[in-house]
Amino acid sequence: MRRSERLHAVSEMLRRSGTHGVSAERLAREFEVSVRTIKRDLAGLANSGAPVWSRPGPNGGYGLAPSASLPPITLSPAQAVALMAAASAASDAPYADLAAAGIRKIVDVLDPGTRARADELADRIWIDAAPSSSRAVRSALEEALSEQRVLRIRYTSAEGNTTTRDVEPVLFASTGGRWYLVGWCHLRDAMRWFAVSRIERASVTRIPCRGHTVEEVGEPPQNARSVHR
Template identity: 30%
Template sequence: MQKSQRLIQMIMRINAKRSFTVKELADEFGLSTRTITRDLQELSELGVPVYSVQGRGGGYKLLQERLLPPISFTEHEAVAMFFACQTMDYFGSLPFGEGADAALHKFYHYLPADVREQIDRLKNRIMFWSPYRFMSAEVLQTLLHSIMVRSVVTIEYKSSSGVSERNIQPIGLYASSGYWYCPAYCFTREDMRQFRADRILSAELNGTIPCRAEISQKTLLDKPNKEGLEQTIIELELTKKGVWLLESNPRFRSFIQHNKDGSGTLTMGIAVQDMKFYVDLLWQWGDEVKIVGPAEAKAYMHQKIESMRLLYAL
């Protein structure tokens, strides 16, 4: 085996092990401990974050930030990765620290000159726009890390009722309209809750509270179970444009009934406690979407319209 191949395999082995001894590697590779020691020294000089542990039971360990072995990309794959990173340019904060920018720079820097020139022609001509919302990057990184290591997080959360301390077990992170959201099990409320990241004032891993195994199995694809809550039926009439608007929203798309003239209707069950949320959501579409029922939803919409009328009364 060539030395270069051996070093690449060694990077892969020590990435998987995290901690190891020279003798362990020597036995695996069938080499002397002296040769392995020289290889480790060379890897360290190349930037692989290996350090020795002194004392009884010592050996070598990797720093937390490990390096991946070389990965080959085709030009098309590299360009795809470049633009995938660019989709996050307009977010106010990201849970990846400086990793996304560093990865983007590497992909761009190592592309052939003619491909870089093609990408330069596309700058400011392709954008993945998202409304700018300011939030703490440190909070996002803590939430992301907690999901990766399966840890409870203690947060300070600001809601309409004030600031409270919560212990939560995050399920995931997702972005919508520039905001980051974190569905999580709240140990305080003993139920699933959704937290908006910009309202989280601080976040810290809390290893004193064990994670719940059933929560660790959940993903963002698991919808909250609201079968035990009181239900109601919301009915809508949609113009042609209303149909087009609601078809782009996964909450409504599968419930739309189309008319021959392009207009439509919608009937779907919702939890009573979510009624105001849905009316607030429908408000943005104005007269393209009309609430037919229930009466409580129509009354809440009338209340919103009257408040707006008073605000702009001459």
């Protein structure tokens, strides 16, 4: 996860903690970074003008003043639950953490009556989501695609062969209930599909991609579409 994305996610967690606040240790566990890094993030938020407050002591923590909330948003209970269900069912999708944070932000500022009805309806929807890949791996893949940087991955194929590869990410694709990273593989010197669930480690290098395009991947299936449609 890029620092800018983590700062946004941290601010959302602070806002949702309300008057109780949340400890630096819990934030560090949530975002898989050190307490020192979280404290630098909190200082960065405060320096940028975010109304961050802190409370010392054993039950202390950090929070965000109510002035940081969004104005009321008009959604029906069913619309609100549709957003929550979509995010919950696709927890392994690219940028799922950011989507869930945005949806929580929207739901939190609904009028109390709508939010109560949405909560009641949400209790009637159960989702048995498959375990997702690690947050660290997904964050690296998302950053590499967004920034168009070469990604270094440790990958184990379906046959059990493990290799380390440099990949230029081109797109994410979902097919057969599984997410793939599609990119130009330096090891094979060709376009390859990598099952995200089989990527054991991933790190973003400083090497820029050379401009491989979606067209190089080939023609998508007839029923395939981009998420903005």
